[in-house]
Amino acid sequence: MSSPEYAPRLSRRPGFVFVRAALRIRQIYAEALATVGLLPNQHAILSTLDELGPCHQKELAQRVVVDQGDIVAYLDGLQHNGYISRERDPKDRRRQIVTITDAGRELLAESDQVLDHIEADTFSVLSDRERAQLTRISTRLYDGSDAAGH
Amino acid sequence: MSSPEYAPRLSRRPGFVFVRAALRIRQIYAEALATVGLLPNQHAILSTLDELGPCHQKELAQRVVVDQGDIVAYLDGLQHNGYISRERDPKDRRRQIVTITDAGRELLAESDQVLDHIEADTFSVLSDRERAQLTRISTRLYDGSDAAGH
DNA sequence: TATTGTTATACTCTATAACTATA
DNA sequence: TATAGTTATAGAGTATAACAATA
Numbered sequence: 574m575s576s577p578e579y580a581p582r583l584s585r586r587p588g589f590v591f592v593r594a595a596l597r598i599r600q601i602y603a604e605a606l607a608t609v610g611l612l613p614n615q616h617a618i619l620s621t622l623d624e625l626g627p628c629h630q631k632e633l634a635q636r637v638v639v640d641q642g643d644i645v646a647y648l649d650g651l652q653h654n655g656y657i658s659r660e661r662d663p664k665d666r667r668r669q670i671v672t673i674t675d676a677g678r679e680l681l682a683e684s685d686q687v688l689d690h691i692e693a694d695t696f697s698v699l700s701d702r703e704r705a706q707l708t709r710i711s712t713r714l715y716d717g718s719d720a721a722g723h
Numbered sequence: 724m725s726s727p728e729y730a731p732r733l734s735r736r737p738g739f740v741f742v743r744a745a746l747r748i749r750q751i752y753a754e755a756l757a758t759v760g761l762l763p764n765q766h767a768i769l770s771t772l773d774e775l776g777p778c779h780q781k782e783l784a785q786r787v788v789v790d791q792g793d794i795v796a797y798l799d800g801l802q803h804n805g806y807i808s809r810e811r812d813p814k815d816r817r818r819q820i821v822t823i824t825d826a827g828r829e830l831l832a833e834s835d836q837v838l839d840h841i842e843a844d845t846f847s848v849l850s851d852r853e854r855a856q857l858t859r860i861s862t863r864l865y866d867g868s869d870a871a872g873h
Numbered sequence: 874t875a876t877t878g879t880t881a882t883a884c885t886c887t888a889t890a891a892c893t894a895t896a
Numbered sequence: 897t898a899t900a901g902t903t904a905t906a907g908a909g910t911a912t913a914a915c916a917a918t919a
Contacts (some may be wrong), residue, residue: 594861595745698867715744717848
């Protein structure tokens with residue numbers, strides 16, 4: 574049974590079809606990350622921290638594209654489990670310097686393996702060419718919507 | 724500034740890039756629909772009702788892919804504003820038959836115009852060929868993830 | 874069907890503390 | 897200095913949506 578049967582007119586909207594598929598993919602990813610105890614945003618935070626090195630919460634929030642007010646709770650959870658550490662910046666004591674720990678790097682490696690597996694499975698219905706197309710088109714849409722001021 | 728700069732490693736994951744773009748598109752759609760007083764799920768409900776004709780809440784929930792428990796609140800809102808009517812099915816009085824009203828059809832036409840406008844704008848960064856590719860790939864992913872039991 | 878509650882995410886508003894610039 | 901303005905975090909509250917359990 575193909576999806577257009579459920580809502581023929583909506584299925585003619587590229588935006589609707591796009592969003593509907595992505596929400597399902599997101600759910601699959603969230604379930605996979607839950608097996609290692611991470612929320613999707615927490616995985617994005619660990620991944621970004623690992624790549625960029627220690628940084629302040631504000632910069633981290635901007636890069637991960639999470640609200641500055643909401644990142645506190647994500648970091649609280651990560652810190653509680655020892656995956657990150659927070660220290661006051663001696664040069665500006667308002668700021669917290671967030672650093673990924675060894676345990677955080679281990680968990681990140683584990684969760685990336687889980688995601689690699691899930692991703693390979695989820696995208697197995699697509700050819701390499703189609704995956705490249707999807708990535709390119711998605712990036713263009715994201716950047717384009719950003720430029721439009723949203 | 725291109726999006727990969729924010730999170731280089733995550734941006735190499737097709738799933739992440741896909742979901743990130745779709746969430747932004749979804750937000751743009753939600754804001755557009757808010758101007759006519761509709762939630763995205765309410766628009767999907769009206770669109771489906773208009774296309775399929777009167778049907779029971781359970782079938783409606785299945786087609787729109789909304790939880791049967793959650794659809795009650797969406798329908799309450801639509802009924803309060805006169806966009807739908809609910810009547811007990813005389814053949815099975817446990818069931819409610821949901822019907823879109825003339826006011827509902829008017830609002831649907833208006834909201835579809837809004838969406839057409841927003842959609843043209845959002846996808847203007849893509850060629851016709853790319854839009855077709857995106858729709859085809861998204862549909863394949865959605866159906867594929869469904870077959871995988873998610 | 875409907876209700877209640879939980880979770881994830883995103884957004885708004887406010888509070889506190891600490892920094893910066895200037896009178 | 898003293899004051900005003902800004903910034904970084906933190907917390908509370910709200911809204912949408914998906915889901916589970918139950919009446």
